[in-house]
Amino acid sequence: MPSQFVCQFTKPLIHSFVFKPPFPLPGESTADALSSSDPSKKHALHALLVSLNDTQTITSSVVANTVTSLRSLDTLAVLNVDDSEEEALKYAIVTKLVVAVYAEALDTYLTQATEVEAEAEWWADIERSRFNVTWYLLQTLPGRLLNVARIIVQTVQAKDLPLQLSTLSPSSLRKLFPSPNSLHPSALLTAFFPQPLSITSSAFILSPKTETSSTLKQALSLVTLPTFLAQQECRYNRKELEKIRDERADALGRLAQLRGPLAALIGTPNSNHSQQGPFSFLGFLELLNSVVTSESVSSTALDDTFGAIQYLSQISLPSLDPIHVEYLRSRHLLRPSRITLLWPKLLFLPPLALYALRFGYASRVTFLDMLKDARETVEGFVKGWLVEPLKEVLKTVRAGGAEGEVGVIVSKEGVIADLESLERMTLSLARDELRYDSQQLNALAQKIRVGDLTPIMEIYEEDIRHPLKSAMMGSLLRGLFIQIQKAKVDIDQALSGIDRLLKSQELTFAFVGVAPAFAIVYLVLGLLGGLLGGIGGRGRYGGSRRRREILNVMRRIERLLITQPTTPLPSLPTGLLLLSVTRLRTYGERFLPGSSSSSGYFTGGRFPEGVREAFLEDVADLEDPELGRDAKMRVVERMWRCWGTVLGWSVGGLV
Structure with missing residues (x-):
């Protein structure tokens, strides 16, 4: 046929x-x-x-x-x-x-x-x-x-x-x-x-x-x-x-x-x-x-x-x-x-396989221990670095930013207790020293909640003018303790802000924790896929060897069109061009997925008609005898532009 x-x-x-x-x-x-x-x-x-x-x-x-x-x-x-x-x-x-x-x-x-x-x-x-x-x-x-x-x-x-x-x-x-x-x-x-x-x-x-x-x-x-x-x-x-x-x-x-x-x-x-x-x-x-x-x-x-x-x-x-x-x-x-x-493989592989079996049988205890250690290592890795972190991620997503949840650094209840303690200490000093009535105490309480301790600071400033006397008979020590409590409240509020920031980024930290494990799994699966693809002679789009061959074919097509400026082309370049284009068609029909199994991407988008159909359309343009040399040069440029990334023709892509 x-x-x-x-x-x-x-x-x-x-x-x-x-x-x-x-x-x-x-x-x-x-x-x-x-x-x-x-x-x-x-x-x-x-x-x-x-x-x-x-x-x-x-x-x-x-x-x-x-x-x-x-x-x-x-x-x-x-x-x-x-x-x-x-x-x-x-x-x-x-x-x-x-x-x-x-x-x-x-x-x-x-x-x-x-x-x-x-x-x-x-x-x-x-x-x-x-x-x-x-x-x-x-x-x-x-x-x-x-x-x-x-x-x-x-x-x-x-x-x-x-x-x-x-x-x-x-x-x-x-x-x-x-x-x-x-x-x-x-x-x-x-x-x-x-x-x-x-x-x-x-x-x-x-x-x-x-x-x-x-x-x-x-x-x-x-x-x-x-x-x-x-x-x-x-x-x-x-x-x-x-x-x-x-x-x-x-x-x-x-x-x-x-x-x-x-x-x-x-x-x-x-x-x-x-x-x-x-x-x-x-x-x-x-x-x-x-x-x-x-x-x-x-x-x-x-x-x-x-x-x-x-x-x-x-x-x-x-x-x-x-x-x-x-x-x-x-x-x-x-x-x-x-x-x-x-014949070398048929001659040498059976005795080598027999020797390997004998050696494996003699060292079966060691092999069993190695397999046991390997199984435990894999189980520990999967449970400790994949399953458990993923459970925490799901727990974080499900809980969200629920109110009342225990903070990462400080708890909300502790911050409120310290602030109420500061309020009581300040109001007590104002009642004893400044003789505030209930209305003035309520106004002072409002100021304390926003961090304004001006009346207490005035008492403290007056006391430090006579520190010994105030320490023995005055309110210097009470003012100093209030300052210490105020510093504690400020620290709690700062830590509370940091805690809210950490809570807002908790999902990010959870994914950062599981990312190394995912990277290891991705590399291992990639190596296994490449190994199995090499054994079966197949890989993504035919494997790196097939794609490298097609890269050389594309280079020869472009070289033939560049080195032959005359139109029509002589018989030898014409035959080599047809031979190369036929190899492109054979590759596309055998190794590229069709529209029902399209898995190729082009500049971030999926080909609507499949990789194979789009590739064969370009090949058909190169086969068309009605197209001249200049038109085919533009087709080759389009193929380099469209398929260079998809088929790994770019630098470092053929791996």
């Missing part, structure tokens, strides 16, 4: 042609037109057209059967060139067949380019890491040793030498596999590393050691030599695959550039039967065949439109994939088989 991109790319070609019943020719009635044609042939053509419309994917077998039916109709009935309805039916059928062949060619090269690029990226991941290179060397070690053993046996048999253990000595191997010079590796080294090595690498590896070379350097070179050669092999495979990808992308770009001529051809049907074939599709099919194959084709294979369609759908296009796969396998450019990549 063609990819979604190919379907979107070729759908307008089918929709651009609308079959309409013909009008009668000038001077001819509808009855005369119908009587001059073959009704059975029209019914057969109409049935073929209906079957093609009902078929979701027009495969090569459907194309072959349709072409056979058309040929049989042309053989069994004489073509009436004046019957416009018959011509329109045939034109509609051939249009669908040509578009189907064109779509198959696009899909074939797009699939090949995508697969080759995936292989190149796999080799690039191995190449950039020394650990990955070493692990890859271990994975492929049995096959390399088998190749070495085979070449040794073949060489010994070719020279009629006995196959003995002494033959495997270093001196015997040097005699069996001499190196012509320092720039050409021996056959033994070539058997171990079958891919061609660069001249500089060979010179570095095979250069003779001088007398001044230290033993440490020689030992270090022997240790790093296999890893270095394996890295060179990965680099060679990556570069070769990138060349093949560019070749497929160039062909894909040339095929995409044929869409305009095909659209113009479909929009202007020609019923003149010239040497170019019926409906003028033969020239397009010959051009299409020249793009997909470089082999010479006999003239009889492309002598008419039906023959060209049949040749492309049955011979030319189906042969592309086997040739492509065989070429990659013969060059050893594909990644190793799954069993080759898994």
Whole structure:
């Protein structure tokens, strides 16, 4: 089945042609037109057209059967060139067949380019890491040793030498596999590393050691030599695959550039039967065949439109994939088989697991104690730092600022008692010394409640003029005690204000107390989610690795549009652009949530139609062949602006 991109790319070609019943020719009635044609042939053509419309994917077998039916109709009935309805039916059928062949060619090269690029990226991941290179060397070690053993046996048999253990000595191997010079590796080294090595690498590896070379350097070179050669092999495979990808992308770009001529051809049907074939599709099919194959084709294979369609759908296009796969396998450019990549794990994991089980069983008491301590720690953390603080928060919210509740620092009753004590002491002194009546005492009581002790302070000022006499016989001590009580009341009132402030912020303090526990829980859950996402190969929007790949794809799209100022783009940039846009569409369809499960945010708001739909709309704009380079540059800028934060393309987002 063609990819979604190919379907979107070729759908307008089918929709651009609308079959309409013909009008009668000038001077001819509808009855005369119908009587001059073959009704059975029209019914057969109409049935073929209906079957093609009902078929979701027009495969090569459907194309072959349709072409056979058309040929049989042309053989069994004489073509009436004046019957416009018959011509329109045939034109509609051939249009669908040509578009189907064109779509198959696009899909074939797009699939090949995508697969080759995936292989190149796999080799690039191995190449950039020394650990990955070493692990890859271990994975492929049995096959390399088998190749070495085979070449040794073949060489010994070719020279009629006995196959003995002494033959495997270093001196015997040097005699069996001499190196012509320092720039050409021996056959033994070539058997171990079958891919061609660069001249500089060979010179570095095979250069003779001088007398001044230290033993440490020689030992270090022997240790790093296999890893270095394996890295060179990965680099060679990556570069070769990138060349093949560019070749497929160039062909894909040339095929995409044929869409305009095909659209113009479909929009202007020609019923003149010239040497170019019926409906003028033969020239397009010959051009299409020249793009997909470089082999010479006999003239009889492309002598008419039906023959060209049949040749492309049955011979030319189906042969592309086997040739492509065989070429990659013969060059050893594909990644190793799954069993080759898994054998170290299959070999070493069972004994390691058995050893771990034995060790765990022997240390089961210690493990049980550790699990018990861990359980108690988790329970204490949950109860003491999560459950209990949350209960206090709920209690605070439920109680609110209820009056009469015990204060944090001082109680309301204590402040009132101190103030009443001060009032009684002050009124008693005023009654004894100032001889106040009840009305004056009530007025003084009102002043005391607002903190005004002026009459008492006047008595105190008079007493301190004669402190000893006043202390022995006067009211100095009573005034001093009143001052002390007044200071206590002032302190209580200040603490009461602080207490009211703390009560108003009690909910804030409660959340501050539980915030560290929530932070720890959030970090632990995030680490567990990342671990489980890494094990399952999935994460938010496909995981950081997928999003990093799409970031590189977006960068390549923008770079292609910037470095190619001409319009239209050349074939290679066009193919690479289509390849990149296809990867964007595949990513969006597989890893972005749709409208029913939208979880993406954009500048603080949720996408109303879902992340996937909005992303694919931008991708469709990049796929649109009607948009020029400048318009696509604006689409890329919009995608950077809209998706940079959502998909973590911003700095520090890919974690």
